[in-house]
Amino acid sequence: AQKITQTQPGMFVQEKEAVTLDCTYDTSDQSYGLFWYKQPSSGEMIFLIYQGSYDEQNATEGRYSLNFQKARKSANLVISASQLGDSAMYFCAMREGRDFGNEKLTFGTGTRLTIIP
Amino acid sequence: NAGVTQTPKFRILKIGQSMTLQCTQDMNHNYMYWYRQDPGMGLKLIYYSVGAGITDKGEVPNGYNVSRSTTEDFPLRLELAAPSQTSVYFCASSPRVYGDTGELFFGEGSRLTVL
Numbered sequence: 001a002q003k004i005t006q007t008q009p010g011m012f013v014q015e016k017e018a019v020t021l022d023c024t025y026d027t028s029d030q031s032y033g034l035f036w037y038k039q040p041s042s043g044e045m046i047f048l049i050y051q052g053s054y055d056e057q058n059a060t061e062g063r064y065s066l067n068f069q070k071a072r073k074s075a076n077l078v079i080s081a082s083q084l085g086d087s088a089m090y091f092c093a094m095r096e097g098r099d100f101g102n103e104k105l106t107f108g109t110g111t112r113l114t115i116i117p
Numbered sequence: 118n119a120g121v122t123q124t125p126k127f128r129i130l131k132i133g134q135s136m137t138l139q140c141t142q143d144m145n146h147n148y149m150y151w152y153r154q155d156p157g158m159g160l161k162l163i164y165y166s167v168g169a170g171i172t173d174k175g176e177v178p179n180g181y182n183v184s185r186s187t188t189e190d191f192p193l194r195l196e197l198a199a200p201s202q203t204s205v206y207f208c209a210s211s212p213r214v215y216g217d218t219g220e221l222f223f224g225e226g227s228r229l230t231v232l
Contacts, residue, residue: 047220
């Protein structure tokens with residue numbers, strides 16, 4: 001089974017609208033972390049936001065928020081007031097376990113977001 | 118502050134050739150990683166290192182070797198290049214201290230084509 005599933009290969013959103021990028025995960029660990037990374041056309045990977053499995057509040061970073069629904073095993077990224085510069089590939093990723101040495105950050109296949117002026 | 122630096126950024130290899138992708142970081146991070154990204158796919162872990170002298174296999178290690186003689190450097194070696202190794206390679210590092218998130222800091226990537 002896929003550990004990280006991103007079901008939206010591509011999305012088109014009007015500028016200034018909010019957008020939700022879906023991510024579901026699969027793990028039997030109680031302790032895990034969820035990440036979102038942005039990859040613009042230039043290719044670099046940019047860290048956006050992190051949610052720990054024990055965090056009770058949804059993570060927020062500026063215009064980015066993570067809608068964490070633990071029972072559903074979903075960690076959707078919400079971008080408010082989208083901008084043209086948000087056009088990029090977005091990856092959801094998970095780090096399982098708390099122990100050092102378990103470093104296998106697993107990535108989803110990504111969602112390509114295009115913001116329309 | 119340069120962060121994570123990868124060289125070369127682009128390389129074309131012939132089948133059977135060997136090469137080394139260089140990665141260096143100046144953040145004094147203990148943990149370093151090599152990922153590959155195939156077209157339209159997410160990143161897959163090749164090898165990682167938790168400190169100088171210590172390396173371990175990731176999800177897709179076949180055809181690659183690594184070494185970690187210093188905290189700063191983590192080169193990735195391809196011994197006999199194959200077309201299946203055509204990919205974009207990312208080096209990353211992480212401080213991995215207690216209480217941190219485990220965020221990875223990525224280099225800009227190296228695009229390798231094997232013909």
